[in-house]
Amino acid sequence: MKTRIITGAIGGAVFLSLLFLGGVSYGVLLFLIALVGYYEWLKMNEISIWSLSSMAGLAFTTYYFLPSQITGGLTVEAILLQLLVLLAIAVLSKNKSSIHEVSYIFMGSVYLGVSLHLMLETRLLENGLVLTLAVLLATWATDTAAYFVGKAIGKRKLWPEISPNKTVEGSLGGIIVAIFVLVVLSVFTEQLSTTYALVLALAVSTFGQLGDLVESAVKRTLGVKDSGQILPGHGGALDRFDSLLFVFPVLHLLSLI
Secondary structure, three states: OHHHHHHHHHHHHHHHHHHHHOHHHHHHHHHHHHHHHHHHHHHHOOOOOOOHHHHHHHHHHHHHHOOHHHHOOOOHHHHHHHHHHHHHHHHHOOOOOOHHHHHHHHHHHHHHHHHHHHHHHHHOOOOHHHHHHHHHHHHHHHHHHHHHHHHHHOOOEEEOOOEEEEEHHHHHHHHHHHHHHHHHHHHHOOOOOHHHHHHHHHHHHHHHHHHHHHHHHHHHHHOOOOOOOOEOOOEOHHHHHHHHHHHHHHHHHOOOO
16 A cells, blocks of 8 residues: 555656646656556467567557647548558558458557547647646545545445445445545636536546446456556556546537547
8 A cells, every 4th residue: 555655756757747738748648658558458369569460550649649739630531540550450460460460459549549649639728728627636536535425334346346445335425535535626716617627537537436346357368467567556557547548538528528
């Protein structure tokens, strides 16, 4: 627990510092997360980063991540092109890159590239700093409250087949605390109305927990405990950013950002 707290404090301070700086500094940080996350995604399924399909996936992950002012924005054509390229690689490699492998690479590439792209695009908005900070605070509040409430009074399992330690009481506690944190934040900034803060917190907390379960489902399927060991006490980059990777696309789809 001590190692987890120290790593979390240092990592949080670095992340928030670069978030406040914005621009290239924050962009480079998110790109590094994309690279490490993609490597962890491959490693969990024992796929070499040096295979042709992996390198193609890396190229498309990078493309998806780039800001819209460079690429013109995400397009269906780009995603379709990656799908066709990976399918062609499966055939041309005579199934050395199997259909299961290229499908897994395709999913991870789109998920990581698009999600982190949307994190970057959110920060580039006029009120992007406050919005990003609000999402982070709600996510961290949910994680912390869910853990401690679950430890204290948790009895009913939330989804034991995927994540046996999570409880219904912890989940609800996380949502309540996230709402409280963002409503309080709205008092100190005109960029968040109380109503919007409440809706945003509810969405972030609910879908953030779903994002956590998504990664747990992937790890359980692949038989791994953590996505990596880059963050002592926290596991890998995917373990630390699983909620945010799911939340930002949902918020954009719901037009909450």
